[in-house]
Amino acid sequence: MNGGSTNARSNAQAIAIDVEGLSKSFGGREVVHDLSMQVKRGSIYGFLGPNGSGKTTTIRMLCGLLTPDSGNGTCLGYDIRRDADKIKRKVGYMTQRFSLYQDLSVRENLEFVARLYGLPDARSAAAEMIARIGLGGREEQLAGELSGGWKQRLALGACTLPNPQLLLLDEPTAGVDPKARRDFWNEIHALAAEGLTVLVSTHYMDEAERCHEIAYIAYGHLLAHGTVDDVIAKSKLTTYTVTGDDLNGLPAELTGKPGIDMVAPFGTSLHVSGRDKAALEAAIVPYRNNAKWHWQAGEPSLEDVFIDLMGRSKDNFQ
Amino acid sequence: MSATDMIRNGEDREPAFGFWRRSYAMLLKEFIQLRRDRVSFAMIIMIPVMQLLLFGYAINTTPRNLPSAVLLQEDTDLGRSILKAMENTRYFRFTREVHTVEEFDQLLQSGKVLFGVEIPRGFERAVRRGDKPALLVAADATDPVAAGSALGALGPLVQSALAHDLHIGDPPDMPFEIRAHARYNPAAESRLNIVPGLVGTILTMTMLIFTALSVTREIERGTMESLLSMPIKPVEVMFGKIVPYVIVGFVQAALIIGIGVLLFGVPILGSLTLLALLTTLFITTNLSIGYTFSTIVQNQLQAMQLSMMFFLPSILLSGFMFPFAGMPVWAQYVGEGLPLTHFVRIVRAIMLKGAGMQNLQYDTIALVALMLIAMTIAVTRFRRTLD
Numbered sequence: 001m002n003g004g005s006t007n008a009r010s011n012a013q014a015i016a017i018d019v020e021g022l023s024k025s026f027g028g029r030e031v032v033h034d035l036s037m038q039v040k041r042g043s044i045y046g047f048l049g050p051n052g053s054g055k056t057t058t059i060r061m062l063c064g065l066l067t068p069d070s071g072n073g074t075c076l077g078y079d080i081r082r083d084a085d086k087i088k089r090k091v092g093y094m095t096q097r098f099s100l101y102q103d104l105s106v107r108e109n110l111e112f113v114a115r116l117y118g119l120p121d122a123r124s125a126a127a128e129m130i131a132r133i134g135l136g137g138r139e140e141q142l143a144g145e146l147s148g149g150w151k152q153r154l155a156l157g158a159c160t161l162p163n164p165q166l167l168l169l170d171e172p173t174a175g176v177d178p179k180a181r182r183d184f185w186n187e188i189h190a191l192a193a194e195g196l197t198v199l200v201s202t203h204y205m206d207e208a209e210r211c212h213e214i215a216y217i218a219y220g221h222l223l224a225h226g227t228v229d230d231v232i233a234k235s236k237l238t239t240y241t242v243t244g245d246d247l248n249g250l251p252a253e254l255t256g257k258p259g260i261d262m263v264a265p266f267g268t269s270l271h272v273s274g275r276d277k278a279a280l281e282a283a284i285v286p287y288r289n290n291a292k293w294h295w296q297a298g299e300p301s302l303e304d305v306f307i308d309l310m311g312r313s314k315d316n317f318q
Numbered sequence: 319m320s321a322t323d324m325i326r327n328g329e330d331r332e333p334a335f336g337f338w339r340r341s342y343a344m345l346l347k348e349f350i351q352l353r354r355d356r357v358s359f360a361m362i363i364m365i366p367v368m369q370l371l372l373f374g375y376a377i378n379t380t381p382r383n384l385p386s387a388v389l390l391q392e393d394t395d396l397g398r399s400i401l402k403a404m405e406n407t408r409y410f411r412f413t414r415e416v417h418t419v420e421e422f423d424q425l426l427q428s429g430k431v432l433f434g435v436e437i438p439r440g441f442e443r444a445v446r447r448g449d450k451p452a453l454l455v456a457a458d459a460t461d462p463v464a465a466g467s468a469l470g471a472l473g474p475l476v477q478s479a480l481a482h483d484l485h486i487g488d489p490p491d492m493p494f495e496i497r498a499h500a501r502y503n504p505a506a507e508s509r510l511n512i513v514p515g516l517v518g519t520i521l522t523m524t525m526l527i528f529t530a531l532s533v534t535r536e537i538e539r540g541t542m543e544s545l546l547s548m549p550i551k552p553v554e555v556m557f558g559k560i561v562p563y564v565i566v567g568f569v570q571a572a573l574i575i576g577i578g579v580l581l582f583g584v585p586i587l588g589s590l591t592l593l594a595l596l597t598t599l600f601i602t603t604n605l606s607i608g609y610t611f612s613t614i615v616q617n618q619l620q621a622m623q624l625s626m627m628f629f630l631p632s633i634l635l636s637g638f639m640f641p642f643a644g645m646p647v648w649a650q651y652v653g654e655g656l657p658l659t660h661f662v663r664i665v666r667a668i669m670l671k672g673a674g675m676q677n678l679q680y681d682t683i684a685l686v687a688l689m690l691i692a693m694t695i696a697v698t699r700f701r702r703t704l705d
């Protein structure tokens with residue numbers, strides 16, 4: 001009995017998010033179904049999935065903005081149903097759509113947040129954050145007048161200002177240029193190195209690969225999770241990369257052949273994948289012998305895996 | 319001209335009935351959006367029907383059964399007959415009987431009665447002696463409309479009723495004289511009545527709309543999601559949104575009252591401090607109600623509509639435009655639920671009658687109660703989640 005509770009406590013110290021069986025419906029449509037996940041403290045956890053898959057809803061349930069219909073769990077050791085107020089004090093949530101005040105300046109927005117969290121010196125906390133996110137010189141600019149990249153930095157600054165233990169970032173890099181995205185991810189890694197836990201949802205595969213662990217969610221179901229290598233290995237997908245001249249007609253010919261589950265062009269090459277290795281190899285025999293093309297067995301990319309998962313889940317849940 | 323040129327020219331040409339097609343597309347879209355906004359749609363029907371029925375039945379510019387007090391300094395048959403005759407005119411309804419001049423003045427000053435009839439000591443004996451004594455009728459003339467028609471009816475109607483009852487001679491031979499005294503606004507100037515009421519009306523409109531839009535604006539701009547994810551409580555949001563406008567409202571009130579005094583010559587007979595204090599209370603009550611609307615509606619259009627739905631009865635049923643005492647009882651109950659009703663009484667009493675706090679307890683308590691009810695609803699209605 002005693003040992004159990006000690007275990008639970010040390011567990012709570014090692015685990016930032018621990019939820020089980022979360023479900024949520026809107027107007028009779030189930031958006032999140034029986035979702036369970038665990039996120040280790042200090043890790044960067046990538047949350048992937050197509051649009052409308054329930055990522056935002058899950059994040060909102062984690063920070064108390066939505067009440068789950070069923071399921072339970074803890075966030076930073078606090079019950080997500082009962083302790084929403086305590087969770088809010090220690091969690092920074094960056095919304096998908098810019099949700100700071102467009103008619104307040106950068107400084108005013110940050111000072112507002114600092115005061116809401118009761119920081120002792122809102123003015124200097126805001127000034128420090130402005131320096132940290134590189135918005136020096138733009139303090140007095142209205143948030144609404146900032147470009148997308150600057151807005152995103154301001155939003156990140158605002159949600160890290162109260163020194164949270166957990167960051168929930170909902171598609172933080174949507175519509176941001178590659179340089180700003182890279183800077184953003186460097187910042188996230190720096191924050192994680194300081195011990196912050198980060199849950200970040202994204203569509204970008206390169207961003208998924210920057211996460212310590214990822215989870216893939218589609219149609220409200222969590223389909224795969226683990227490290228990137230785990231997820232690829234568990235997919236049991238066999239992929240061949242085809243290069244050569246005149247690839248244009250090939251996808252149409254290959255698609256739908258028994259054993260071939262997915263054909264996806266990647267620039268000058270083509271990824272041909274199948275879940276059953278033997279069937280795939282049998283299907284491509286006639287094309288393999290054609291001298292025009294060069295076939296090479298390869299690793300499926302994360303994108304291949306996700307597209308495959310999505311295709312399969314579509315069959316199962318729709 | 320080549321074939322491709324012809325095709326290109328054809329594409330560039332304005333499509334047939336272009337104006338009508340585009341206008342039609344636009345109006346179809348508007349209709350669909352209107353139909354989706356159920357609340358607005360309901361209000362399109364409800365506002366006119368409700369308001370028409372409400373005001374059609376409630377408003378009465380020649381009010382009857384006005385609450386009146388009687389100061390009886392002697393209890394005689396003649397006195398009773400006179401009072402009966404007055405009630406028979408259907409303009410007066412005696413609700414209070416007092417025995418001292420102080421009580422009499424207090425009732426008039428607090429607005430609990432609109433008329434007071436004083437039957438002096440030795441009245442009957444003086445009548446018998448043929449001294450033609452005076453019967454004093456004091457009227458609260460702050461609202462000239464309410465007082466006017468009753469006072470006008472006083473002489474002839476009472477006299478003919480009395481003539482019938484007491485078998486005394488024709489009106490010219492009346493054995494006593496009715497002396498009407500229009501208090502507070504003897505010249506029956508309507509601006510004296512209108513300007514203080516306008517203070518309340520203007521404040522109601524501006525204050526309601528300030529806060530009625532406040533929560534929906536956060537929702538529509540998307541800032542609510544961020545706000546809700548931070549550790550702030552509904553009460554704190556409410557105070558934060560109300561307090562700045564209390565100051566705005568106070569400045570507005572000072573401006574309106576200042577202009578009323580300087581330009582329209584409306585006096586402030588009572589305490590300026592009390593006026594400022596109760597005006598602030600009234601402002602806060604309206605802001606709370608506006609804020610409550612904001613937590614109920616879904617968008618800014620609905621917020622505006624709800625504010626209008628509240629504003630119109632405030633003007634018409636508060637006693638600002640039409641005599642409160644002239645409305646049917648049910649409409650008076652509705653009126654008691656509107657802050658403007660109480661403020662119109664308060665502001666007229668302080669400015670025109672020099673009333674003090676002891677005369678205004680009821681209306682002050684009513685304003686506080688309305689404010690607390692609105693705040694309670696707002697705090698419980700405030701959605702802490704996005705469910």
